[in-house]
Amino acid sequence: MTGRPLLLLDLDNTLVDRAGAFAQWAGLFAAEHGREDDAAFIVAADRNGHTPRPVLAATVLGRFGLDTDPATVERMVDRLLYEHVDFVEVYDGLAEHLEVLADDGVRLAILSNGPVEQQGRKLRRTGIDRRMVDTVISEGVGVKKPDERIFRIALERAGGDPAGTWMVGDDPVNDVAGGRAAGLRTAWVGHGTVWSERGDAAAPPTLEAATTREVLDLILDR
Incomplete structure (x- = not known):
């Protein structure tokens, strides 16, 4: 792309x-x-x-x-x-892959539901936010996924626009449906589950793969 x-x-x-x-x-x-x-x-x-x-x-x-x-x-x-x-551990090889992407000019930001203290402890333990341009945690901004407002907050803080932004996550509602409603392209991490086999009629993500690393590679190959 x-x-x-x-x-x-x-x-x-x-x-x-x-x-x-x-x-x-x-x-x-x-x-x-x-x-x-x-x-x-x-x-x-x-x-x-x-x-x-x-x-x-x-x-x-x-x-x-x-x-x-x-x-x-x-x-x-x-x-x-x-x-x-x-x-809590980062998925194998993912931290190094994110480093490569950041060095290549890809802007990365975390958008997470949850309590600030809990999620902050995960970040301090793993250091996964080291190359992120921003981190938005729902408790800290008073709204959570899939509410469109949290996506707008993340876009504003990270300096993005919907057309050039992807929401990457594993949750069909919070990440895929929420991201789509906010006008973003969406990429779903299935962890071995295929979207079409989930048994509901929800609109599919833009992309899907079994692991986060595979999803990221698909995004950047477009």
């Missing part, structure tokens, strides 16, 4: 393996209570981070027969928010 685009990059399960990190934490929590087989229950109840943390906290505590008083739920929310961060 001619010119260098602006790429808005989702963080969890696009740049970093949030799913793998949470599964590791769930396994440790279950083992801590002698209930190793319930790790899969925690992961399923988490719904890839979409279950509100107070709801998930109460669900997990109830499953394990633990107190569900407000103070205990609050402490569990903190564990759910922060303890899995210690296991």
Whole structure:
């Protein structure tokens, strides 16, 4: 393609393996209570981070027969928010690939839903934002994907325009539908799932591939 685009990059399960990190934490929590087989229950109840943390906290505590008083739920929310961060890693080879793209003039920015402190810890742990022109976290701007307003905020802060910008992410609603509604081209990271096999009639992304690195290469080959 001619010119260098602006790429808005989702963080969890696009740049970093949030799913793998949470599964590791769930396994440790279950083992801590002698209930190793319930790790899969925690992961399923988490719904890839979409279950509100107070709801998930109460669900997990109830499953394990633990107190569900407000103070205990609050402490569990903190564990759910922060303890899995210690296991978060960037996908293999992706950090180096982003370095190459940045050196080639591609503008990169992170656009992530989530609490500022939680997502900030992931950035400090991985350093994945080192070559980004900006990082927008939903809690910090008071609006979250798929609301069009957060995409406009990211474009304004990174100095982009819809026609020259891609939204890259793994979430069909937050990243693909949200990005499309904001007038961006969209690229979906399927992690082994093909869009056409998802079983709904949602409009497809502009591009799709199994991994973030493959998606980035497809974008830049256009």
